[in-house]
Amino acid sequence: MERTAIRRRLTWQVGTVTDVRRETETARTLVLEVPEWQGHLAGQHLDVRLTAEDGYRASRSYSVASAWTGDTIELTVEQVPRGEVSPYLVDVLKVGDPLEIRGPVGGWFVWTPEQEGPVQLIGGGSGVVPLRAMLRAHAAAASTTKARLLYSVRRPESVIYVSDLKELAASDDVDVRLVYTREAPAGEPRIGRIDADLISQYAFKPEDGATTYVCGPTPFVETVADLLVAAGHDPAKVRTERFGPTGGPR
Ligand SMILES: Cc1cc2nc3c(=O)[nH]c(=O)nc-3n(C[C@H](O)[C@H](O)[C@H](O)COP(=O)(O)OP(=O)(O)OC[C@H]3O[C@@H](n4cnc5c(N)ncnc54)[C@H](O)[C@@H]3O)c2cc1C
Numbered sequence: 305m306e307r308t309a310i311r312r313r314l315t316w317q318v319g320t321v322t323d324v325r326r327e328t329e330t331a332r333t334l335v336l337e338v339p340e341w342q343g344h345l346a347g348q349h350l351d352v353r354l355t356a357e358d359g360y361r362a363s364r365s366y367s368v369a370s371a372w373t374g375d376t377i378e379l380t381v382e383q384v385p386r387g388e389v390s391p392y393l394v395d396v397l398k399v400g401d402p403l404e405i406r407g408p409v410g411g412w413f414v415w416t417p418e419q420e421g422p423v424q425l426i427g428g429g430s431g432v433v434p435l436r437a438m439l440r441a442h443a444a445a446a447s448t449t450k451a452r453l454l455y456s457v458r459r460p461e462s463v464i465y466v467s468d469l470k471e472l473a474a475s476d477d478v479d480v481r482l483v484y485t486r487e488a489p490a491g492e493p494r495i496g497r498i499d500a501d502l503i504s505q506y507a508f509k510p511e512d513g514a515t516t517y518v519c520g521p522t523p524f525v526e527t528v529a530d531l532l533v534a535a536g537h538d539p540a541k542v543r544t545e546r547f548g549p550t551g552g553p554r
Contacts, residue, residue, distance in 0.1 A: 316353060316406045317341070321399050322376060327464045331382045331430065332394045333369060336403060343372045346441035347414035347434045347517065347545070350407025352379070354389055364389045367433040367519075367545070368408065371440035380464060382430035413517060413545040417445035421513040426498070426528050428456040428520025431547055435519060436465050439478060450514075452479040454506050456498050456524065459487035481506050498524075503531050510536035519545040 319336035326332050344350075346368075353363040370378035383394040397403065415423055415438040423442070425435040432455050442451055453472070457463050463482065473480040483502060488495050508514035516537065518528045525544045532542050 314406060316404050318402045319377070319405050321397055321401050321403060324397070324399060327380060327466075328382075328462055330394065330462075331380060331464050333378050333380045334393065334397065334403070335376050335378050336405070337376050338405065341377060342408075343374070344368050344377070344408035345411075345414040345416060346371050346437040348408035348410045349434065349545075350377075350379075350405050350409060352389065352393070353404040353406070354392060355404070362388050363406075365409070366393075367437065369433045369436050369440075371437055371444045373444060380430065380433045380436075382464075410545075413519070413543050415441065415515070415517065417441060417447045417449070419449075419515065421515055422450040422452070422508050424508050424514045424516040425451070425453045426455075426507070426516060426518045427453070428498075428524035428528075429458075429462070429547075430464065431518075431520025431524065431545070432464055433519075434545060435517060436468065438517065439468075439472060442478070450508075451477065452481070452506065452508065454481050454483065454498065454502070456483045456485060456520070458485050460484070460489045479506075498528055498531070500531055500535065503528075503535050507532070507535070507537075510538065514541065516542045517545070518542065520547060522546040522548045 317338055317340050319338035321334055322337045323335035349365045349367040351363050352366055355361045366379045368377050369380045381390050381393040384390045427435045469480055472478045483498055484495050485497055518525050525546050529542050529544050533539050
């Protein structure tokens with residue numbers, strides 16, 4: 305029974321793009337309808353496989369950006385310059401096109417509404433994608449769990465999910481803080497990376513018993529995880545996902 309479930313999860317399936325949304329100049333959200341999709345947990349990712357006309361294949365991992373509501377799934381892809389897969393997903397794929405996917409993958413970097421204790425989300429760049437799925441799951445369950453998002457971006461134009469985040473920031477449910485590393489909007493004087501000072505100002509305290517999810521480029525994730533542990537957070541409650549290079553020809 306269990307083996308059947310695993311086999312089914314790891315089989316390539318074909319989804320259809322039903323909508324696309326430009327998030328920033330370099331990032332786009334793809335909405336996919338996948339008839340055989342078995343559902344996923346917030347934080348999980350999947351593999352995407354592209355096949356060229358000559359049969360050459362390449363696959364990469366992408367986090368699911370949406371909570372599972374039984375309908376469609378969303379991916380948000382940030383274009384990596386000269387990348388093999390991401391430029392195609394951001395600039396070429398269009399509504400009606402098929403897309404091969406396999407998943408969901410990952411069981412540690414997930415949040416479910418049943419989980420106890422506050423939830424602290426810390427993302428850098430496109431690392432906000434699985435954190436947004438967690439916030440979506442939080443909203444879909446009308447969860448009363450305290451949630452905070454600390455999101456590090458280069459400049460205001462690089463913010464992914466800008467309208468979602470504005471809506472969340474205006475509600476009482478989630479505390480949203482943006483940190484700009486290169487250029488801040490008017491009225492936001494601070495420019496800089498997440499450091500010990502910001503962690504002590506905006507993160508839950510170690511005694512709050514929060515589970516922290518850190519996602520982004522590998523150096524970002526390692527720095528933030530080290531800062532949290534140095535600030536007294538239990539390493540077992542700091543879950544990380546590194547968006548380093550994945551896949552390759554296949
Ligand atoms: C678990 C997981 C989840 C991920 N989820 C997402 C997601 O939701 N959205 C998203 O946009 N990306 C995500 N990624 C990254 C994604 O898998 C690809 O690595 C990325 O899209 C680049 O692929 P590419 O084929 O365009 O570039 P490649 O052809 O693989 O690489 C081109 C060049 O860019 C460098 N490079 C590759 N990946 C990165 C990167 N992530 N950052 C900086 N330089 C890189 C390579 O070393 C190489 O020099 C995730 C990665 C992991 C491991």
